Amino acid sequence: MKGxxxxxxxxxxxxxxxxxxxxxxxxxxxxxxxLEALFERFHVSVYRFLSRVTTADEDERxxxxxxxxxxxxxxxxxxxGGSAVKTWILGVAANLARHHLRGERRRREKHxxxxxxxxxxxxxxxxxxxRGQLLSAISHAIDELPHDQRVAFVMCDLEGIPGVExxxxxxxxxxxxWRRLHFARKALRAAIDKATE
Amino acid sequence: xxxxxxxxEEDLSRALGGTIDPGIAKHVEGCSRCRATxxxxxxxxxxxxxxxxxxPDAERTxxxxxxxxxxxxxxxxxxxxxxxxxxxxxxxxxxxxGIWFVKSHRETIAPHSHVVVRAGVGARYELSxxxxxxxRLWEGRIDLDxxxxxxxxxxxxxxxDGEVEVRGTRFQVSAHDDHLVGVEVTHGRVEVxxxxxxxxxxxxxxxxxxxxxxxxxxxxxxxxxxxxxxxxAPAVPLATAASPLRAHSIARRAPRGLExxxxxxxxxxxxxxxxxxxWDALRGRRFDEAAVGFERVLSxxxxxxxxxxxxxxxxxxxxxxxxxxKAVPAFQxxxxxxxxxxxxxxxxxxxxxxxxxxHRTEEAAAYFRGAVSDADGNVRRSARDGLRAxxxx
Numbered sequence: 001m002k003g004x005x006x007x008x009x010x011x012x013x014x015x016x017x018x019x020x021x022x023x024x025x026x027x028x029x030x031x032x033x034x035l036e037a038l039f040e041r042f043h044v045s046v047y048r049f050l051s052r053v054t055t056a057d058e059d060e061r062x063x064x065x066x067x068x069x070x071x072x073x074x075x076x077x078x079x080x081g082g083s084a085v086k087t088w089i090l091g092v093a094a095n096l097a098r099h100h101l102r103g104e105r106r107r108r109e110k111h112x113x114x115x116x117x118x119x120x121x122x123x124x125x126x127x128x129x130x131r132g133q134l135l136s137a138i139s140h141a142i143d144e145l146p147h148d149q150r151v152a153f154v155m156c157d158l159e160g161i162p163g164v165e166x167x168x169x170x171x172x173x174x175x176x177x178w179r180r181l182h183f184a185r186k187a188l189r190a191a192i193d194k195a196t197e
Numbered sequence: 198x199x200x201x202x203x204x205x206e207e208d209l210s211r212a213l214g215g216t217i218d219p220g221i222a223k224h225v226e227g228c229s230r231c232r233a234t235x236x237x238x239x240x241x242x243x244x245x246x247x248x249x250x251x252x253p254d255a256e257r258t259x260x261x262x263x264x265x266x267x268x269x270x271x272x273x274x275x276x277x278x279x280x281x282x283x284x285x286x287x288x289x290x291x292x293x294x295g296i297w298f299v300k301s302h303r304e305t306i307a308p309h310s311h312v313v314v315r316a317g318v319g320a321r322y323e324l325s326x327x328x329x330x331x332x333r334l335w336e337g338r339i340d341l342d343x344x345x346x347x348x349x350x351x352x353x354x355x356x357x358d359g360e361v362e363v364r365g366t367r368f369q370v371s372a373h374d375d376h377l378v379g380v381e382v383t384h385g386r387v388e389v390x391x392x393x394x395x396x397x398x399x400x401x402x403x404x405x406x407x408x409x410x411x412x413x414x415x416x417x418x419x420x421x422x423x424x425x426x427x428x429x430a431p432a433v434p435l436a437t438a439a440s441p442l443r444a445h446s447i448a449r450r451a452p453r454g455l456e457x458x459x460x461x462x463x464x465x466x467x468x469x470x471x472x473x474x475x476w477d478a479l480r481g482r483r484f485d486e487a488a489v490g491f492e493r494v495l496s497x498x499x500x501x502x503x504x505x506x507x508x509x510x511x512x513x514x515x516x517x518x519x520x521x522x523k524a525v526p527a528f529q530x531x532x533x534x535x536x537x538x539x540x541x542x543x544x545x546x547x548x549x550x551x552x553x554x555x556h557r558t559e560e561a562a563a564y565f566r567g568a569v570s571d572a573d574g575n576v577r578r579s580a581r582d583g584l585r586a587x588x589x590x
Contacts, residue, residue, distance in 0.1 A: 032270060036266060048251060059578065134244065158246060163211075182210040185242065188245060193237075
């Protein structure tokens with residue numbers, strides 16, 4: 001019994017000590033300890049990313065996180081080092097999110113609820129509420145962006161991923177990505193202008 | 198500065214991120230309009246960055262991780278080359294994760310197993326299949342619900358330094374670092390056999406702790422290796438076939454070879470016999486008979502230790518027997534009467550769904566809302582699903 005325990009600890013520790021690239025490579029061989037370590041390392045980023053690029057509720061988001069790591073495992077052999085592992089995994093998540101967003105009805109429902117929330121916030125006069133209203137407007141504007149623009153914005157401006165890397169994992173030329181990013185920024189600026197009028 | 202010489206807004210935007218074009222940077226320095234454009238975009242980014250992060254909570258993360266590993270284990274990769282010790286770890290992880298996954302998604306009434314295990318945070322355990330079901334516990338606290346056993350059935354909890362044998366009961370076992378640190382019995386009877394110490398029989402409401410006063414519950418922040426890395430249970434049970442307590446329902450046969458006091462303690466009460474009979478009927482899908490049986494337990498001992506369980510299972514029997522018109526008031530009474538029952542959330546959720554079926558959505562929503570923060574993740578999920586179903590046009 002003790003021997004097995006020691007071996008397991010070694011497995012976990014060893015996986016945790018690997019570089020991102022080595023961990024992904026180990027995951028590609030079917031190593032579950034590596035997959036678990038990969039999950040530990042990146043699940044918060046993936047969860048946060050998905051919460052920004054989709055309107056999924058908690059359960060759906062959990063499913064998307066799980067699916068992202070499953071897809072990462074399946075596609076790990078295709079990773080060629082053209083970007084950071086984190087960026088690559090977020091690219092996988094972005095693709096899954098695109099499929100998810102085809103449920104447009106879900107989005108509309110969320111926006112309807114959002115509008116109700118805004119209405120309530122708008123009735124509050126103090127400054128904190130004004131700031132809350134501004135953030136709500138921005139959040140709403142991000143939700144309203146076309147998926148590709150939203151992914152570009154979240155990856156580059158919120159996650160801090162270099163544009164070329166983001167373009168690489170999303171599978172578009174850098175110029176396309178820059179254009180999407182610019183449109184997203186413009187839409188947000190317009191939302192802010194409107195909210196502060 | 199004329200418009201003709203100003204860079205496009207897209208170029209200005211691009212200059213905020215990637216490589217800075219010295220020409221644009223120089224232009225912006227001297228052009229208030231371009232500076233304002235860039236400033237507006239920069240402000241938009243800053244505001245977006247100020248949005249609060251949505252982060253996963255620990256419990257949900259555990260669920261996702263476990264399900265991920267179970268799915269991955271069920272989907273082998275084409276080539277596997279890894280050191281033997283990692284292969285062993287992965288296999289153990291897959292096995293444990295798979296078992297955990299199945300356990301966490303099982304129905305409340307499992308025809309093939311006698312045990313429902315609810316694990317606390319950080320608990321590491323493994324359940325072997327019937328007829329000799331053994332819960333191997335290494336760490337943490339687990340809550341077990343054990344159906345009355347039939348001939349040849351046996352349920353035990355094993356820890357490194359002791360074991361607990363159970364018979365149609367509900368109880369909690371805690372372990373820390375593979376040592377038994379506590380047993381609490383909600384109802385029924387349990388026999389505790391710590392290694393090197395005399396055995397003890399516990400009845401409803403009684404607890405057991407080792408002589409060296411360890412805390413009953415494990416530390417609040419145990420080292421929490423996930424279930425997927427638990428070592429496998431020993432293949433050979435600690436007790437042998439010659440064990441005097443082997444495999445009989447106490448309602449049917451008293452165990453042999455015990456001290457008279459222990460034998461007396463293990464003899465079932467009248468309520469336990471009735472309860473066992475009702476359970477047998479429920480397991481045999483004789484729902485009407487089960488409902489009558491549980492009702493009898495309630496009428497004979499309305500405040501006894503089995504009353505809340507009997508009330509819950511009576512309502513469940515009615516629902517499963519196709520009598521929602523009777524099941525609804527039965528669950529309503531349960532929810533009203535047993536506010537501190539651990540089945541409160543479960544009952545509220547079942548009731549919610551029955552009311553949805555009856556198109557009584559407002560009442561259903563109230564019961565779902567009462568269960569959305571239940572301790573059990575499956576109950577919470579079901580309650581949320583219920584609320585979503587009601588909100589749908």
